[in-house]
Amino acid sequence: MSAVVTVRGLNVAYGTLEVVKGVDLDVAQGEKVVIMGPSGSGKSTFLRSLIWLVRPKSGKIVIDGIEVAQQTLMDVRKRVGFVFQHYNLFPHLKVIDNIVLPLVKVHGLLRGEAVQRAREALQLVGLADKERAYPLQLSGGQQQRAAIARAIAIRPKVLMLDEPTSALDPELVEEVLRVLEDIARRGTTMLIVTHEIDFALDVADRVVFFEGGKIVEEGPPDILYNPKTDRFRQFLRRLH
Numbered sequence: 087m088s089a090v091v092t093v094r095g096l097n098v099a100y101g102t103l104e105v106v107k108g109v110d111l112d113v114a115q116g117e118k119v120v121i122m123g124p125s126g127s128g129k130s131t132f133l134r135s136l137i138w139l140v141r142p143k144s145g146k147i148v149i150d151g152i153e154v155a156q157q158t159l160m161d162v163r164k165r166v167g168f169v170f171q172h173y174n175l176f177p178h179l180k181v182i183d184n185i186v187l188p189l190v191k192v193h194g195l196l197r198g199e200a201v202q203r204a205r206e207a208l209q210l211v212g213l214a215d216k217e218r219a220y221p222l223q224l225s226g227g228q229q230q231r232a233a234i235a236r237a238i239a240i241r242p243k244v245l246m247l248d249e250p251t252s253a254l255d256p257e258l259v260e261e262v263l264r265v266l267e268d269i270a271r272r273g274t275t276m277l278i279v280t281h282e283i284d285f286a287l288d289v290a291d292r293v294v295f296f297e298g299g300k301i302v303e304e305g306p307p308d309i310l311y312n313p314k315t316d317r318f319r320q321f322l323r324r325l326h
């Protein structure tokens with residue numbers, strides 16, 4: 087299997103605070119990797135640094151065969167769908183325009199094509215009837231599904247999601263996880279920070295446990311039942 091994401095010796099710091107410390111990771115075509123770890127362990131920084139939303143101090147990142155560098159950044163970002171904890175929709179744009187705008191402005195699609203793709207994506211996340219709504223007229227779960235639609239409409243080589251359900255009221259989490267499961271089943275390569283154990287068990291090919299800016303443990307999802315390290319075991323115990 088060819089790797090869609092390759093990370094070697096990645097170091098990221100905020101000033102003198104070292105947050106990601108020598109991380110190596112490969113994500114194969116179609117693979118679903120779930121990242122877990124305590125708050126402050128560097129998960130968000132790691133994910134963001136892969137597309138230089140935070141610029142790494144050192145290390146090598148290759149996405150879809152392109153080494154991430156200043157000259158390739160636009161090209162790389164076009165290949166990555168990113169979903170944040172907070173939906174990051176433009177409040178002054180209708181749901182459909184939130185999706186169409188980047189397709190036209192960044193990806194160079196004609197408006198007609200973009201609208202068609204946006205409608206397909208909205209259909210997939212169950213929001214076909216909300217295309218004319220403004221984000222703030224939607225529930226949190228619907229807003230996050232719209233953000234997911236925006237990310238998949240670009241047909242990304244890899245979809246990265248940073249705690250996509252952790253800002254949601256508990257009763258809205260399920261609808262978002264169900265949409266993500268659908269997307270996973272379609273073969274999309276995914277890198278997801280989440281603490282949803284059932285989701286990880288159902289969807290992940292591999293679970294990675296982050297602590298102190300390092301990968302402390304990784305393996306197939308059944309490591310969630312049978313963690314090898316005390317630190318992962320303690321972390322999982324605290325989740326229940």
Ligand code: ADP
Pocket residue numbers: 100103105123124125126127128129130131132
């Ligand atoms: P996680 O997502 O695992 O909770 P983060 O990557 O958000 O971890 O944070 C890792 C560490 O980096 C924390 O100590 C956090 O306070 C710090 N940090 C995160 N973002 C910034 C920032 N923009 N500037 C300075 N420090 C930051």
Ligand code: MG
Pocket residue numbers: 129130131248249
């Ligand atoms: Mg985080």
